[in-house]
Amino acid sequence: MINLRAAILTLFACAALHAQCVPGGLAVVVPKTSPTDGLSMAQLRKLVMGDVHTWPDKSKVTLVSTDTEGAVFKCMITAVVRMTTPEYRKYLLTAEFRGDEPLRMKTVDSASTAVRTVAGSAGAFSVVEASSLPSLGGSVKVLAINGKQPGEPGYPL
Amino acid sequence: MAPNRFHLVVKALTVCVAASLICNSAAAQQPAAPTQQISQSTVDELVRLLAAHEARIRELEQRLSAQSSGAVSITPATLAVPVAAAAPVMADMPASSVNAATPAPAPIAALVPTDQAHETIDDPHDHMMSLGGGAPALKIRGFFDFNYGVGSIANPLIFPEANNGCGTCGNPATPSHNAFQAGEFDLFLSSKISDQLSFVSEIVLGPSTTNEFGIDIERYQLTYRPNKYFSASAGRFHTSIGYYNTAYHHGTWFGTAEGRPIMYLFEDSGGTLPVHMVGLSFAGEVPHTEYLGLHWIAEIGNGLSSNPNAAESVQNFYSDRNYKATNLAFYIKPQFLEGLQIGGSWYHDGINPTQAQNPLPVPEIRQNIESAYIVYLTSKWEFLNEGVMLSNHVTGTGEAFRSPMAYTQVARKFGIYKPYFRYQYVHDNVNDPINLLKGIYYGPSVGLRLDFSEYAAFKLQYNHLFQSGQLAGNGLDGNLSFTF
Numbered sequence: 110m111i112n113l114r115a116a117i118l119t120l121f122a123c124a125a126l127h128a129q130c131v132p133g134g135l136a137v138v139v140p141k142t143s144p145t146d147g148l149s150m151a152q153l154r155k156l157v158m159g160d161v162h163t164w165p166d167k168s169k170v171t172l173v174s175t176d177t178e179g180a181v182f183k184c185m186i187t188a189v190v191r192m193t194t195p196e197y198r199k200y201l202l203t204a205e206f207r208g209d210e211p212l213r214m215k216t217v218d219s220a221s222t223a224v225r226t227v228a229g230s231a232g233a234f235s236v237v238e239a240s241s242l243p244s245l246g247g248s249v250k251v252l253a254i255n256g257k258q259p260g261e262p263g264y265p266l
Numbered sequence: 267m268a269p270n271r272f273h274l275v276v277k278a279l280t281v282c283v284a285a286s287l288i289c290n291s292a293a294a295q296q297p298a299a300p301t302q303q304i305s306q307s308t309v310d311e312l313v314r315l316l317a318a319h320e321a322r323i324r325e326l327e328q329r330l331s332a333q334s335s336g337a338v339s340i341t342p343a344t345l346a347v348p349v350a351a352a353a354p355v356m357a358d359m360p361a362s363s364v365n366a367a368t369p370a371p372a373p374i375a376a377l378v379p380t381d382q383a384h385e386t387i388d389d390p391h392d393h394m395m396s397l398g399g400g401a402p403a404l405k406i407r408g409f410f411d412f413n414y415g416v417g418s419i420a421n422p423l424i425f426p427e428a429n430n431g432c433g434t435c436g437n438p439a440t441p442s443h444n445a446f447q448a449g450e451f452d453l454f455l456s457s458k459i460s461d462q463l464s465f466v467s468e469i470v471l472g473p474s475t476t477n478e479f480g481i482d483i484e485r486y487q488l489t490y491r492p493n494k495y496f497s498a499s500a501g502r503f504h505t506s507i508g509y510y511n512t513a514y515h516h517g518t519w520f521g522t523a524e525g526r527p528i529m530y531l532f533e534d535s536g537g538t539l540p541v542h543m544v545g546l547s548f549a550g551e552v553p554h555t556e557y558l559g560l561h562w563i564a565e566i567g568n569g570l571s572s573n574p575n576a577a578e579s580v581q582n583f584y585s586d587r588n589y590k591a592t593n594l595a596f597y598i599k600p601q602f603l604e605g606l607q608i609g610g611s612w613y614h615d616g617i618n619p620t621q622a623q624n625p626l627p628v629p630e631i632r633q634n635i636e637s638a639y640i641v642y643l644t645s646k647w648e649f650l651n652e653g654v655m656l657s658n659h660v661t662g663t664g665e666a667f668r669s670p671m672a673y674t675q676v677a678r679k680f681g682i683y684k685p686y687f688r689y690q691y692v693h694d695n696v697n698d699p700i701n702l703l704k705g706i707y708y709g710p711s712v713g714l715r716l717d718f719s720e721y722a723a724f725k726l727q728y729n730h731l732f733q734s735g736q737l738a739g740n741g742l743d744g745n746l747s748f749t750f
Contacts, residue, residue, distance in 0.1 A: 151601055154604075163493070163494075205466075206454060206515060207515075208485075
């Protein structure tokens with residue numbers, strides 16, 4: 110009985126940990142052909158807010174993402190634009206209603222599809238779990254944020 | 267079901283399907299031939315074939331798995347990409363810091379076709395219509411609000427069409443009764459025509475004190491935006507006077523409070539400012555001002571009708587003068603404080619009431635409208651402050667009628683609750699020959715917005731309004747607004 114309780118508690122603890130946005134847990138990836146190697150947090154914020162629509166190579170900025178209800182998307186929105194997902198959706202809607210050009214987004218079924226889509230689409234970027242980077246096989250470029258790579262001290266995502 | 271039995275059933279079904287396909291194929295090739303029985307040996311052959319394919323798939327899966335698991339271990343070395351020291355690297359920013367050594371193109375092999383992705387519809391409430399064949403898709407979104415008002419100035423302040431709310435606004439006077447009220451049924455239609463061309467429009471159906479629904483195309487705007495430094499729009503749009511007028515349009519769900527500030531009331535609700543313009547609008551960011559976020563806007567178009575009592579004061583088709591209204595606006599959105607926006611505008615028009623369709627014996631007027639604002643908006647805080655000076659100068663006499671107006675609004679979000687407070691002041695010169703709204707209006711409004719759903723909100727607002735020549739009034743209004 111005690112073992113069962115311990116197991117349940119462990120499961121709950123694991124679930125709670127999983128739901129948290131761990132510092133350093135996110136990575137921004139772009140196609141390997143992108144001339145961009147790094148961004149500041151302010152620039153990343155502008156990208157996600159739809160304030161910037163083109164990269165230096167004139168390709169159109171497109172955010173490739175899995176379900177906006179997913180944990181990675183929520184953590185990304187919290188870390189980058191300090192909003193909740195509903196607030197972010199309302200922000201995009203407001204921008205569109207004002208007649209501004211909204212951020213181009215593509216939704217895909219899974220994180221691996223997101224990465225593969227980014228790899229093959231000029232101007233695309235995606236925010237993925239840093240822990241998944243080893244499995245990407247170098248198909249995409251990982252951007253430095255504020256001059257730091259995932260895993261380095263001071264990395265802001 | 268046991269795994270073995272499950273596999274057997276799957277195999278049996280597969281065989282049936284394969285056999286059926288073969289039969290169909292055969293039938294297609296020999297339509298006149300009689301149906302042939304499949305022999306046991308054929309079925310056995312098919313099963314063997316399937317088993318071989320399954321084995322081959324398993325082998326390939328194992329190879330793929332081995333490749334991906336043993337590929338890269340994440341170490342600083344593997345992640346060592348030349349970093350541009352977080353310098354600006356985006357196109358819309360100085361490109362000087364872009365790494366000149368562009369990496370070699372990545373191998374494109376094994377990429378999943380991008381048709382596994384689809385263009386986002388940002389949320390489940392978007393409705394798209396497309397004829398296909400590459401034609402632009404039409405996106406439709408709706409807004410509606412429903413109200414219940416109690417008190418003398420509850421509704422006139424929000425829908426100030428009754429005489430006791432806005433003086434001589436031209437609508438039939440009605441006694442103020444408690445009432446359920448339909449708000450605006452707003453259809454927002456937009457379409458991305460090409461990478462640089464887009465169209466937005468708002469079709470609004472709303473009732474008035476006559477209880478009849480009227481229809482208005484409140485906005486129609488074709489925009490060409492080649493880059494962030496320049497965009498050009500043609501159509502009917504909200505004039506860039508101040509902040510509120512272009513930040514909030516007809517969907518009341520967007521606004522924190524109920525109703526617009528009195529100074530920004532729509533023309534057909536007794537408002538004095540030209541909140542709509544029919545003409546051209548140009549806008550963009552000023553290059554090399556990223557830190558400050560300096561933006562510019564220039565507009566030219568038909569000003570309002572020279573007769574303020576015209577049935578439709580926005581000149582959609584016929585203009586009663588050659589003089590065109592112009593408006594110039596600037597604002598900054600500095601990087602150092604996210605959410606801050608400071609701006610101002612200058613509007614100028616020449617109004618000639620003697621040339622109106624229903625002429626008025628009023629000399630020509632030069633109208634100037636100056637505005638300034640400072641707003642701070644975050645996901646939690648909302649702080650809006652605006653001031654406008656409307657000046658009508660009568661030519662010949664040099665007489666000037668000035669009408670200052672301002673409001674402040676503060677709100678703070680606590681989860682789904684957002685209490686807010688607004689205080690407004692409008693002093694429309696009583697001797698002004700063309701202003702509809704006359705007199706002084708000032709007072710507080712306090713309310714609570716409850717976002718009980720992501721796309722629906724309930725607002726409860728209390729208004730206290732002092733009006734020159736009348737007793738101060740109180741009102742309470744409940745508002746249900748949503749998007750669909």
